[in-house]
Amino acid sequence: MLTLDETDRRIVAALDRDPRATVLWIARELGLARGTVHARLERLASADVLAPHSVRVRPAALGHPMRAFVTAEVDQAEFDGMIADMRQIPQVVEVAGTSGDSDLMVEIVARDADHVYDVTQQITRCRGVRRTSTRIVLRDLVARRLDQLVLPG
């Protein structure tokens, strides 16, 4: 794995704050030469430090202000079919296989409470899904953040 030095991390942090920041702006902000930022940015991009696509769209602006976490138990034999079915549901934002009481953690978005119910019903109808449990997000207490990992301290 590529190790990021202080300079790399500061560039990544600047890019996290504004993904559309120009090379020149970052260079000025960090007090570095333009060429330096340019070279490191290319290295970071080719080293897969940056995810292939950003999640910069706010679902609320797309008419889906509600969010929920659905845990599910599934029949292990039907895993592949289950994933294929899940993909067909646009409101399913992420699916992770987990340890613990349940096998799946599914994050969904929805238009309203009724819609949350609809989507969980759709999940229940996916192949191999046995039992689901839904936690509706009432409030974002700490918004998704990674900058504290990029620049510790």
Next chain:
Amino acid sequence: MLTLDETDRRIVAALDRDPRATVLWIARELGLARGTVHARLERLASADVLAPHSVRVRPAALGHPMRAFVTAEVDQAEFDGMIADMRQIPQVVEVAGTSGDSDLMVEIVARDADHVYDVTQQITRCRGVRRTSTRIVLRDLVARRLDQLVLPG
């Protein structure tokens, strides 16, 4: 709420694929005039359709390849203190207040299994936290995605 027409959605989708795409490139890609893309992009930005910062950094590249969901029961009276304590833990990526059996959904990242345990212990020591339950992410089955919401069908 701003309603996004087909053109807006295509611009947002292009930006989701590559947050650093130039206005000119998007215009060419979508077969639109440069000025059109420029104007709409400004409108989208000022309408808070795009999140203030992207989550484009991969925690794995930062030495935190493991991920887990921690649910917790908390003493409601200590909510504010609990959140302040949680913020102090760099590995805490997101905290949401939820309905359901538990009060909190906490997403964490970690260096390895031991580190997951350490972080959950830190969460347990936060003010007002009574009981926690940890689900370690074993496999990403559907990677976080929003494009299917931006461009349905």
Next chain:
DNA sequence: CATAGGCTGGGCATCGTGCTCACCCTCGAC
């Protein structure tokens, strides 16, 4: 001491940006 790797500042052609303008549609109001 010598070498290699990284940062710097400069220069340069090219491309992208932000802005303006004239022009063309289309749609709803009068």
Next chain:
DNA sequence: GTCGAGGGTGAGCACGATGCCCAGCCTATG
């Protein structure tokens, strides 16, 4: 039907940013 408003188009222009050179300067390493 006529009118104006709103939005898209294509062109032009000054300026900024990019990608790519190169020479020079450090510092760490052998």
